[in-house]
Amino acid sequence: MNPSVLDDIHPHSFEPYLHGLAGLAPSLPPKVRVNGVAPVGYEQALRDLGQKGPGPLAIYIHVPFCPTRCNFCACTTNVTHDPGTIDAYLDSLEDELGLVASHLGRGWAVNHLHLGGGTPNHLRDDHLTRLMEIVDDHFRVPESALACIECNPRRTSPQQLELLRELGFCSLSLGVQDLSWEVQRVIGRVHSAAMIRDVCGMARAAGFHNVSIDLIHGLPEQTEASLAATLEQVIAMEPDRIRCFSYRHVPSDFPHQAAINPQTLPGVTENFALFLRVVKDLTQAGYIWIGAECFARPGDEWAMAQAAGRLHRNGIGFTALDSGCQLAFGPHGNGEVGRLLVQNESDLGAWQRAVKAGHLPISWGHRLSDRDYQRRRAYEQLLCNLTLPRSSLDSLDEDLPTLEQFAAQGLLELTGDGLRVTASGRFLLRSLCARLERSLNWDCRPW
Ligand code: SF4
Secondary structure, three states, X not given: OOHHHHHHOOHHHHHHHHOOOOOOOOOOOXXXXXXXXXXXXXXXXXXXXXXXXXXXXXXXEEEOEEOOOOOOOOOOOEEOOOHHHHHHHHHHHHHHHHHHHHHHOOXXXXXXXXXXXXXXXXXXXXXHHHHHHHHHHHEEOOOOOEEEEEEOHHHOOHHHHHHHHHOOOOEEEXXXXXXXXXXXXXXOOOOOHHHHHHHHHHHHHHOOOEEEEEEEEOOOOOOHHHHHHXXXXXXXOOOOEEEEEEOOOOOOOOHHHHHOOHHHOXXXXXXHHHHHHHXXXXXXXXXXXXXXXXXXXXXXXXXXXXHOOOOEXXXXXXXXXXXXXXXXXXXXXXXXXOOEEEEEOOOHHHHHHXXXXXXXXXXXXXXXXXXXXXXXXXXXXXXXXXXXXXXXHHHHHHHXXXXXXXXXXXXXXXXXXXXXXXXHHHOOHHHHHHHHOHHHHHOOOOO
């Protein structure tokens, strides 16, 4: 995107959208239970997949443990320092992989493995090693696989990073959020820029091919000036990718967020201005804007895939690989197998009890109709590559009046070649696609 285009973007002109007045709610209800699928339906989907034979596969493993709870947290996690609790989790994880393999078959090649959380690197070295042994007992993770791990920079060490490389991880995602002391103090997550810089350097020295940094906009006490200072320091660390999500203050769902005084939060227009600052500063620094909230250096595979119109996404996030289907393990994991979307029990105890009873531990499932499946793929294409060819529009004929309305509002362009997201539409891309295909709003991992 030409940076000068951003000069024409003014937060106040987006207020009707930000307040949901223009038919585009800023966020939709997270999940509606529709045509629930019992575990037996998931078992059958795995058997059907197994009969088709090995194909590309992505695996997400949720590690639901942290050393402390950050005040802004909206993740499924548990604070523990008890090695026995983590041993018990690994026992259940082993059983869950065994259950899935009993339907799917063993030894499928994985082209994308992601350890998320929680804080996966809160696990001790022997726990991390055992976790990967469990994966290797059930699946085959070739050296060429993209293996990513989310890490809290405060919990890393050169030794741990070397172990992670030995275990096959090549991509590291660091949760930084903000570098301002005022913001860090209020969100309960304090670390210096120098420490983050050191961790980035250690990761590169250990041989990680890709180092990414996660930030959040809309945090308490955050101002445009403080965020600009954070961005300047992060840019100087030269991460391959930067992801910047919006903080959601929902203390009714996440009671620890009550520690944050809502008076210290930016309003919706101010929050939009914060994200505009992120887009301006990162694109001026040479980063390519990916999808709605991610940024990558020009040589990064996401940037190259987006430029070529072949970027994909799954429940883990963007990927340059077409993973076909995604299996998720651990509490709250989201999977997609064929037409079936499933989510595991979120509560650690409920997940463990289901696995112990020999059931696939899903708490929710939805079977997409053929039509909805095509719609999901079409809007994913728009989310990832910002265009939709005319041929894909045929599956969206009933959306045409809405698409034309968005085009009249300047958010999309409808041409003879198909559909294109405009610069303004880019800022509303996530809401726009989730409004049109509700299943996209059910994926709990970042987009
Ligand atoms: S590290 Fe992440 S998952 Fe853990 S408490 Fe903080 S925000 Fe939540």
